[in-house]
Amino acid sequence: MRFIAADLSRLPPPDAIEALDYEQVLAAMKADVRARWDALRVLRPELPELDILELETDPIVIILEVAADRETKLRGLVNDKARAVMLALATGADLDHLGAAVLTQRLELTPATSSAPAVMEADEPYRRRIHLALDAWSTAGAQGAYEYWALSSDPSVKDAAALNVAPGRVDVVLLGRTGDGTASDAAIVAVYEALSPKTRRPLTDDVRVRSATIVPQAMRVRLDIPRGPDPDVVEMRARANLAALASTIHAIGRVLRTDAIIVAARVGDVEKVTVLEPAADLDPGAFGAVHVSAIEIEVVQPGQAIPA
Incomplete structure:
Protein backbone atom coordinates (compact mmCIF):
# COMPACT_ATOMS: atom_id res chain seq x y z
CA MET A 1 0.00 0.00 0.00
CA ARG A 2 1.21 3.45 -0.83
CA PHE A 3 2.12 5.75 2.07
CA ILE A 4 -0.53 8.41 2.53
CA ALA A 5 0.30 11.38 4.74
CA ALA A 6 -2.46 13.00 6.70
CA ASP A 7 -4.63 15.16 4.44
CA LEU A 8 -4.04 18.65 5.79
CA SER A 9 -7.05 19.98 3.89
CA ARG A 10 -9.33 17.78 6.01
CA LEU A 11 -8.20 19.22 9.33
CA PRO A 12 -10.97 21.06 11.20
CA PRO A 13 -10.69 24.85 11.41
CA PRO A 14 -8.19 25.65 14.17
CA ASP A 15 -9.58 27.14 17.37
CA ALA A 16 -6.90 29.84 17.18
CA ILE A 17 -8.52 31.31 14.06
CA GLU A 18 -11.43 33.52 15.08
CA ALA A 19 -14.47 34.09 12.90
CA LEU A 20 -14.65 37.85 12.31
CA ASP A 21 -17.89 39.82 12.47
CA TYR A 22 -17.70 43.62 12.38
CA GLU A 23 -21.36 44.06 13.35
CA GLN A 24 -20.88 41.80 16.36
CA VAL A 25 -17.84 43.79 17.48
CA LEU A 26 -19.73 47.06 17.07
CA ALA A 27 -22.73 45.74 19.01
CA ALA A 28 -20.45 44.59 21.83
CA MET A 29 -18.84 48.03 22.00
CA LYS A 30 -22.22 49.75 22.13
CA ALA A 31 -23.34 47.38 24.88
CA ASP A 32 -20.15 48.13 26.82
CA VAL A 33 -20.63 51.88 26.49
CA ARG A 34 -24.28 51.57 27.52
CA ALA A 35 -23.38 49.44 30.58
CA ARG A 36 -20.68 51.89 31.67
CA TRP A 37 -23.04 54.84 31.24
CA ASP A 38 -25.76 53.12 33.27
CA ALA A 39 -23.26 52.40 36.03
CA LEU A 40 -22.22 56.04 36.04
CA ARG A 41 -25.87 57.16 36.27
CA VAL A 42 -26.25 55.12 39.44
CA LEU A 43 -23.64 57.39 41.00
CA ARG A 44 -24.91 60.52 39.26
CA PRO A 45 -28.68 60.26 38.77
CA GLU A 46 -28.85 63.68 37.15
CA LEU A 47 -27.15 62.35 34.00
CA PRO A 48 -29.54 61.78 31.08
CA GLU A 49 -30.37 58.39 29.62
CA LEU A 50 -28.10 57.35 26.75
CA ASP A 51 -30.43 57.10 23.76
CA ILE A 52 -28.27 58.06 20.78
CA LEU A 53 -26.40 54.82 20.09
CA GLU A 54 -28.76 53.88 17.25
CA LEU A 55 -28.28 57.23 15.47
CA GLU A 56 -25.71 56.67 12.75
CA THR A 57 -24.91 60.37 12.49
CA ASP A 58 -24.09 60.85 16.17
CA PRO A 59 -20.34 61.50 16.79
CA ILE A 60 -20.22 58.84 19.53
CA VAL A 61 -21.60 56.22 17.15
CA ILE A 62 -19.12 57.21 14.43
CA ILE A 63 -16.25 56.91 16.94
CA LEU A 64 -17.49 53.45 17.95
CA GLU A 65 -17.71 52.42 14.28
CA VAL A 66 -14.11 53.50 13.74
CA ALA A 67 -13.02 51.58 16.82
CA ALA A 68 -14.98 48.46 15.78
CA ASP A 69 -13.47 48.56 12.29
CA ARG A 70 -9.95 48.87 13.66
CA GLU A 71 -10.51 46.07 16.19
CA THR A 72 -11.89 43.78 13.48
CA LYS A 73 -8.84 44.46 11.31
CA LEU A 74 -6.54 43.87 14.26
CA ARG A 75 -8.23 40.53 14.99
CA GLY A 76 -7.81 39.66 11.30
CA LEU A 77 -4.09 40.41 11.62
CA VAL A 78 -3.90 38.08 14.63
CA ASN A 79 -5.62 35.40 12.51
CA ASP A 80 -3.04 35.90 9.76
CA LYS A 81 -0.19 35.57 12.25
CA ALA A 82 -1.69 32.33 13.56
CA ARG A 83 -2.06 30.93 10.03
CA ALA A 84 1.58 31.78 9.33
CA VAL A 85 2.81 29.15 11.82
CA MET A 86 0.42 26.37 10.74
CA LEU A 87 1.62 24.03 8.02
CA ALA A 88 -1.89 23.52 6.61
CA LEU A 89 -2.49 27.27 6.21
CA ALA A 90 0.86 29.03 5.78
CA THR A 91 1.75 30.41 2.35
CA GLY A 92 4.62 32.17 0.63
CA ALA A 93 7.57 33.22 2.77
CA ASP A 94 5.83 31.96 5.92
CA LEU A 95 5.80 28.47 4.42
CA ASP A 96 9.50 28.85 3.53
CA HIS A 97 10.29 29.46 7.20
CA LEU A 98 8.33 26.36 8.24
CA GLY A 99 10.32 24.42 5.66
CA ALA A 100 13.59 25.79 7.02
CA ALA A 101 12.69 24.36 10.43
CA VAL A 102 12.81 20.84 8.95
CA LEU A 103 15.75 21.54 6.59
CA THR A 104 13.57 21.58 3.48
CA GLN A 105 13.98 24.41 0.99
CA ARG A 106 11.60 25.35 -1.80
CA LEU A 107 12.78 23.88 -5.10
CA GLU A 108 13.88 26.06 -8.00
CA LEU A 109 12.03 24.64 -11.02
CA THR A 110 13.52 26.98 -13.60
CA PRO A 111 16.62 29.12 -12.99
CA ALA A 112 16.40 32.88 -13.35
CA THR A 113 17.51 34.49 -16.58
CA SER A 114 18.48 38.03 -17.49
CA SER A 115 14.86 38.71 -18.47
CA ALA A 116 12.83 36.56 -16.09
CA PRO A 117 12.90 35.58 -12.41
CA ALA A 118 13.34 31.98 -11.32
CA VAL A 119 10.24 29.78 -11.28
CA MET A 120 9.90 28.32 -7.81
CA GLU A 121 7.98 25.33 -6.48
CA ALA A 122 4.33 26.18 -5.73
CA ASP A 123 3.03 26.17 -2.17
CA GLU A 124 1.06 22.90 -2.31
CA PRO A 125 3.83 20.54 -3.48
CA TYR A 126 6.25 22.32 -1.15
CA ARG A 127 3.78 21.86 1.73
CA ARG A 128 3.65 18.14 0.95
CA ARG A 129 7.43 17.79 1.10
CA ILE A 130 7.58 19.65 4.42
CA HIS A 131 4.94 17.27 5.72
CA LEU A 132 7.07 14.29 4.67
CA ALA A 133 10.32 15.75 5.98
CA LEU A 134 10.23 14.08 9.40
CA ASP A 135 10.15 10.67 7.71
CA ALA A 136 13.21 11.66 5.71
CA TRP A 137 15.30 11.96 8.87
CA SER A 138 15.28 8.20 9.19
CA THR A 139 16.70 5.88 6.57
CA ALA A 140 14.41 5.65 3.57
CA GLY A 141 12.83 2.46 4.83
CA ALA A 142 9.61 4.40 5.43
CA GLN A 143 7.48 5.04 2.36
CA GLY A 144 7.25 8.71 3.26
CA ALA A 145 11.04 8.98 3.34
CA TYR A 146 11.45 7.40 -0.09
CA GLU A 147 8.84 9.78 -1.48
CA TYR A 148 10.39 12.80 0.23
CA TRP A 149 13.82 12.18 -1.29
CA ALA A 150 12.35 11.36 -4.69
CA LEU A 151 10.38 14.61 -4.70
CA SER A 152 13.32 16.64 -3.40
CA SER A 153 16.15 15.33 -5.59
CA ASP A 154 15.00 16.62 -8.99
CA PRO A 155 12.69 19.58 -9.65
CA SER A 156 11.20 17.89 -12.72
CA VAL A 157 9.50 15.27 -10.50
CA LYS A 158 5.85 16.16 -9.93
CA ASP A 159 4.80 13.06 -7.96
CA ALA A 160 6.45 9.98 -6.52
CA ALA A 161 5.25 6.74 -5.00
CA ALA A 162 7.27 4.12 -3.12
CA LEU A 163 5.82 0.64 -3.43
CA ASN A 164 6.95 -2.56 -1.75
CA VAL A 165 6.43 -5.02 -4.60
CA ALA A 166 8.20 -8.02 -3.01
CA PRO A 167 10.20 -8.83 0.13
CA GLY A 168 13.17 -6.49 0.11
CA ARG A 169 12.15 -4.95 -3.23
CA VAL A 170 11.07 -1.31 -3.40
CA ASP A 171 9.95 0.35 -6.62
CA VAL A 172 10.02 4.15 -6.62
CA VAL A 173 7.72 5.38 -9.36
CA LEU A 174 8.06 8.92 -10.72
CA LEU A 175 5.72 11.28 -12.54
CA GLY A 176 7.19 14.22 -14.42
CA ARG A 177 5.89 17.78 -14.53
CA THR A 178 5.93 18.20 -18.30
CA GLY A 179 4.20 16.53 -21.23
CA ASP A 180 2.21 13.46 -20.35
CA GLY A 181 4.18 12.95 -17.15
CA THR A 182 6.79 10.45 -18.34
CA ALA A 183 9.81 10.93 -16.08
CA SER A 184 13.04 11.73 -17.89
CA ASP A 185 16.08 9.48 -17.75
CA ALA A 186 17.95 12.27 -15.98
CA ALA A 187 15.31 12.45 -13.27
CA ILE A 188 15.36 8.68 -12.81
CA VAL A 189 19.14 8.72 -12.39
CA ALA A 190 19.01 11.68 -9.99
CA VAL A 191 16.40 10.02 -7.79
CA TYR A 192 18.23 6.68 -7.78
CA GLU A 193 21.46 8.37 -6.74
CA ALA A 194 19.64 10.31 -4.01
CA LEU A 195 18.25 7.05 -2.61
CA SER A 196 21.45 5.05 -2.90
CA PRO A 197 23.68 6.35 -0.06
CA LYS A 198 23.80 4.17 3.02
CA THR A 199 22.26 6.97 5.07
CA ARG A 200 19.18 7.01 2.84
CA ARG A 201 18.06 3.38 2.62
CA PRO A 202 18.49 0.08 4.42
CA LEU A 203 21.11 -2.19 2.89
CA THR A 204 18.50 -4.93 2.63
CA ASP A 205 16.33 -2.91 0.24
CA ASP A 206 16.65 -3.52 -3.48
CA VAL A 207 15.54 -0.16 -4.86
CA ARG A 208 14.38 0.32 -8.44
CA VAL A 209 13.43 3.74 -9.84
CA ARG A 210 11.30 4.13 -12.96
CA SER A 211 8.70 6.31 -14.61
CA ALA A 212 5.03 5.83 -13.93
CA THR A 213 3.02 4.06 -16.58
Missing part, protein backbone atom coordinates in the same frame (compact mmCIF):
# COMPACT_ATOMS: atom_id res chain seq x y z
CA ILE A 214 1.13 6.79 -18.39
CA VAL A 215 -2.48 6.01 -19.30
CA PRO A 216 -3.71 8.53 -21.92
CA GLN A 217 -7.42 9.25 -21.90
CA ALA A 218 -9.60 11.89 -23.56
CA MET A 219 -12.50 13.53 -21.73
CA ARG A 220 -15.60 13.90 -23.92
CA VAL A 221 -18.83 15.28 -22.52
CA ARG A 222 -22.15 16.49 -23.84
CA LEU A 223 -23.85 19.37 -22.00
CA ASP A 224 -27.58 19.92 -22.35
CA ILE A 225 -28.60 23.51 -21.63
CA PRO A 226 -31.90 25.42 -22.01
CA ARG A 227 -32.53 28.20 -24.49
CA GLY A 228 -31.00 31.48 -23.45
CA PRO A 229 -27.49 30.87 -22.06
CA ASP A 230 -24.58 31.51 -24.40
CA PRO A 231 -23.18 28.07 -25.36
CA ASP A 232 -19.68 29.51 -25.76
CA VAL A 233 -19.70 30.83 -22.19
CA VAL A 234 -20.99 27.52 -20.83
CA GLU A 235 -18.31 25.62 -22.76
CA MET A 236 -15.55 27.95 -21.56
CA ARG A 237 -16.50 27.51 -17.90
CA ALA A 238 -16.89 23.74 -18.20
CA ARG A 239 -13.56 23.45 -20.02
CA ALA A 240 -11.78 25.37 -17.25
CA ASN A 241 -13.26 23.06 -14.60
CA LEU A 242 -12.41 19.92 -16.55
CA ALA A 243 -8.86 21.16 -17.10
CA ALA A 244 -8.51 21.68 -13.34
CA LEU A 245 -9.81 18.15 -12.76
CA ALA A 246 -7.36 16.77 -15.30
CA SER A 247 -4.50 18.48 -13.47
CA THR A 248 -5.66 17.15 -10.11
CA ILE A 249 -5.94 13.52 -11.17
CA HIS A 250 -2.58 13.63 -13.00
CA ALA A 251 -0.93 11.85 -10.09
CA ILE A 252 0.29 8.34 -9.41
CA GLY A 253 -2.54 5.97 -8.60
CA ARG A 254 -5.33 8.56 -8.94
CA VAL A 255 -8.54 7.26 -10.50
CA LEU A 256 -10.37 9.32 -13.14
CA ARG A 257 -14.00 8.97 -12.06
CA THR A 258 -16.95 9.73 -14.29
CA ASP A 259 -18.92 11.27 -11.44
CA ALA A 260 -16.07 13.75 -10.87
CA ILE A 261 -16.30 14.69 -14.55
CA ILE A 262 -20.04 15.27 -14.18
CA VAL A 263 -19.55 17.49 -11.14
CA ALA A 264 -16.83 19.51 -12.88
CA ALA A 265 -18.81 19.97 -16.10
CA ARG A 266 -22.12 20.92 -14.44
CA VAL A 267 -21.72 24.69 -14.52
CA GLY A 268 -24.26 27.48 -14.56
CA ASP A 269 -27.38 26.51 -16.52
CA VAL A 270 -26.26 23.03 -17.53
CA GLU A 271 -29.27 20.71 -17.10
CA LYS A 272 -27.57 17.43 -17.90
CA VAL A 273 -24.02 16.16 -18.31
CA THR A 274 -23.43 13.03 -20.38
CA VAL A 275 -19.93 11.57 -20.15
CA LEU A 276 -19.03 10.09 -23.55
CA GLU A 277 -15.43 9.28 -22.63
CA PRO A 278 -14.29 7.55 -20.56
CA ALA A 279 -17.17 5.09 -20.52
CA ALA A 280 -16.35 4.10 -16.93
CA ASP A 281 -14.00 5.00 -14.11
CA LEU A 282 -10.38 4.70 -15.23
CA ASP A 283 -7.99 3.26 -12.65
CA PRO A 284 -4.34 3.50 -13.79
CA GLY A 285 -3.18 1.12 -11.07
CA ALA A 286 -0.62 1.69 -8.34
CA PHE A 287 2.20 2.28 -10.86
CA GLY A 288 0.23 4.41 -13.33
CA ALA A 289 -1.08 7.93 -13.86
CA VAL A 290 -3.92 9.14 -16.06
CA HIS A 291 -2.97 11.82 -18.57
CA VAL A 292 -5.97 13.62 -20.04
CA SER A 293 -4.87 13.93 -23.66
CA ALA A 294 -7.83 16.01 -24.86
CA ILE A 295 -10.99 17.69 -23.58
CA GLU A 296 -13.93 17.72 -25.98
CA ILE A 297 -17.23 19.41 -25.12
CA GLU A 298 -20.51 19.37 -27.06
CA VAL A 299 -23.12 21.91 -25.95
CA VAL A 300 -26.69 21.08 -27.01
CA GLN A 301 -29.73 23.39 -26.77
CA PRO A 302 -33.40 22.57 -27.52
CA GLY A 303 -34.01 22.23 -31.24
CA GLN A 304 -30.39 21.46 -31.96
CA ALA A 305 -29.47 18.08 -33.36
CA ILE A 306 -27.45 15.92 -30.97
CA PRO A 307 -24.15 14.87 -32.58
CA ALA A 308 -23.78 11.16 -33.17
